[in-house]
Amino acid sequence: MAAGAVATLKRLWRHNRWLTIAFALTLTLALVFIIRAGVFFVYWQQHRDEPIEGWMTVRYVARSYRVDPKIVHDAAGLKQTGPDRRPLVRIAREDGKPLDEITARILEAIRADRAARGQPEGNLPAPALSPPGTAPSASPQPSRQP
Amino acid sequence: MTAYLLEFLTSYGLPAAALLLAIGQFGVPIPTSLALLTLGALAANGDAELSTAFLWAIAGATLGDQAGFLAGRFVVLSAEGHPGFLGGLAARARAAEPKLEKWGASGVFLSRWLFTPLGPAINIASGITGLSWPRFTLWGVLGEGLWVSIYITLGYSFGSNIETLSGILGNLSMALAMLAIAAFLGWRLKLAVDAAQTRTHRKDREGS
Numbered sequence: 001m002a003a004g005a006v007a008t009l010k011r012l013w014r015h016n017r018w019l020t021i022a023f024a025l026t027l028t029l030a031l032v033f034i035i036r037a038g039v040f041f042v043y044w045q046q047h048r049d050e051p052i053e054g055w056m057t058v059r060y061v062a063r064s065y066r067v068d069p070k071i072v073h074d075a076a077g078l079k080q081t082g083p084d085r086r087p088l089v090r091i092a093r094e095d096g097k098p099l100d101e102i103t104a105r106i107l108e109a110i111r112a113d114r115a116a117r118g119q120p121e122g123n124l125p126a127p128a129l130s131p132p133g134t135a136p137s138a139s140p141q142p143s144r145q146p
Numbered sequence: 147m148t149a150y151l152l153e154f155l156t157s158y159g160l161p162a163a164a165l166l167l168a169i170g171q172f173g174v175p176i177p178t179s180l181a182l183l184t185l186g187a188l189a190a191n192g193d194a195e196l197s198t199a200f201l202w203a204i205a206g207a208t209l210g211d212q213a214g215f216l217a218g219r220f221v222v223l224s225a226e227g228h229p230g231f232l233g234g235l236a237a238r239a240r241a242a243e244p245k246l247e248k249w250g251a252s253g254v255f256l257s258r259w260l261f262t263p264l265g266p267a268i269n270i271a272s273g274i275t276g277l278s279w280p281r282f283t284l285w286g287v288l289g290e291g292l293w294v295s296i297y298i299t300l301g302y303s304f305g306s307n308i309e310t311l312s313g314i315l316g317n318l319s320m321a322l323a324m325l326a327i328a329a330f331l332g333w334r335l336k337l338a339v340d341a342a343q344t345r346t347h348r349k350d351r352e353g354s
Contacts (some may be wrong), residue, residue, distance in 0.1 A: 008339060016338045023335055026328040033321035040313035050307040055152035055184075059191035064306035069191075085193045087156035128149070 052103045052127040054089035061088075065110050065124075075109035076102050103127040148177055148309065155181055156188070160199055164206025171210025171290075172217075173266030178207075179297055179319070180312040186301020187308050196302070200294060207258075207290040208283075211269050215282055218273025239274045250277040251285045258289025259296060263323040 012020045050056075050064040058076055062069035069083070076091055078084050084091070092099040107124050114120070155162050163181055170178030182203060188194035222239065225232035250272060257268045272282050300315070301308055 011342060012335065012339065015342065016335060019331060019335055019338065023328060023331040026324045026331060030321045030324035030328060033317045033324060037314050037317035037321065040310055040317060044307060044310040044314060047310065048307060050309070053149055053152070055149065055156045057156065057188065057191065057193045059193055060187060060306065063187075063191055083192060087153060089153050090157055 047125070049125055051125040052088070052106065052129075054092070054099055054129055055087045057087055058084055058091075061106060067110055067113050071109050071113050072106050075106040077105070099129055100127070103129065148180065151176060151181070152184060155184060160185075160194070160202040163199070164202045164209070167203055167206035168210035168213070171207045171265060171269070172213045173270070177312060177316070179262070179315055180309065182294060182297035183301035183304075183308040183312050183315075186298040186303075187305050188301075189298070190302040190305040196298070200298060203294040203298065204287065204290050207294065208287055211258075211265075211286045211290065212283070214266055214269030215273040215279070218270035219276070220273075222274045223276075235274065239276070250275070251281050254282055255285040255289040258286060259293035260319075261323045261326045262293065262319045264326070 048064070048066075052061055056064075058072045058078070059069045062072045065072075073084065076084075076088070077095065077097065078091070086094070088099060088102060091097075092102055104127075107127070111124060151166060155166060163185055166176060166181050167178050170176045170181070185194060185199045185203060189196040189199055222232055222236050226236035226240075227233065228236075253268055254272060254277070257264045269286075297315075300311065304311055
């Protein structure tokens with residue numbers, strides 16, 4: 001049986017070299033992608049606090065850090081006029097505050113909240129902000145579409 | 147790049163999401179699955195309307211599919227009968243038509259949601275090989291509906307850290323696409339082996 005398999009492989013190599021190579025290559029790539037998915041999965045389970053980015057909304061940040069949305073809302077310096085659906089970049093642009101200042105205040109509020117509840121603070125990840133000037137410029141009127 | 151796209155999406159809302167999906171389904175490599183997960187997460191947190199997001203997403207994805215299909219049909223069939231690469235492609239596409247009638251619809255459907263990395267290529271291939279437009283559209287819309295539902299639901303249920311979730315799913319779908327191609331190549335190899343064996347047997351019989 002083993003000898004038959006070797007003979008078959010030899011014959012494949014002789015007559016269908018490119019097909020055999022392509023077959024082996026796609027199988028190898030599939031394996032690589034499965035391993036990569038596993039690595040991402042492990043990372044995902046261990047990192048529940050997602051670094052704050054400009055596209056995130058107030059309630060998205062609150063959910064990722066498992067705090068009351070009101071805490072993030074207040075920390076972002078928003079008025080008490082119901083939930084705000086804007087992403088942080090738009091809040092920064094339209095309210096005239098630097099984004100890194102807003103995110104720093106949000107992180108501080110989350111830290112304070114966790115301390116008050118006696119939870120381990122964990123290492124809050126640093127915000128991953130895109131460099132200024134690269135963000136898209138939204139229309140100036142403060143419509144609240146997501 | 148990813149951050150820029152997500153800022154564009156959340157700043158401009160659902161029409162922006164539809165535009166990104168259309169561009170992605172046409173074949174420009176942008177993280178469309180991540181865009182759908184984001185829509186789901188926004189809806190879960192009350193920052194977007196679930197049903198409206200669903201409709202915009204299907205509309206955008208279908209627009210991209212149609213653009214790919216039409217590009218394939220018009221650009222290559224206008225080259226039919228001419229020499230050169232495009233002409234040769236058109237001639238080969240003609241030859242592949244009977245097979246496509248059998249496999250085209252399921253190929254379109256499965257590449258929408260299961261083997262997603264193959265989607266844009268299959269759009270253009272369907273246009274080139276002349277798969278009937280109503281069939282392409284029907285199976286395309288059904289498949290996109292399933293894809294959009296799966297990813298929006300995942301984004302909705304997990305609601306946070308979707309960038310890493312998208313890394314898991316992206317790698318899994320690439321693995322599935324590779325396995326699909328490997329299955330096809332394996333089948334071709336098996337045919338080749340069988341043919342070779344038949345030849346050998348025949349030779350043996352003639353020799354004895």
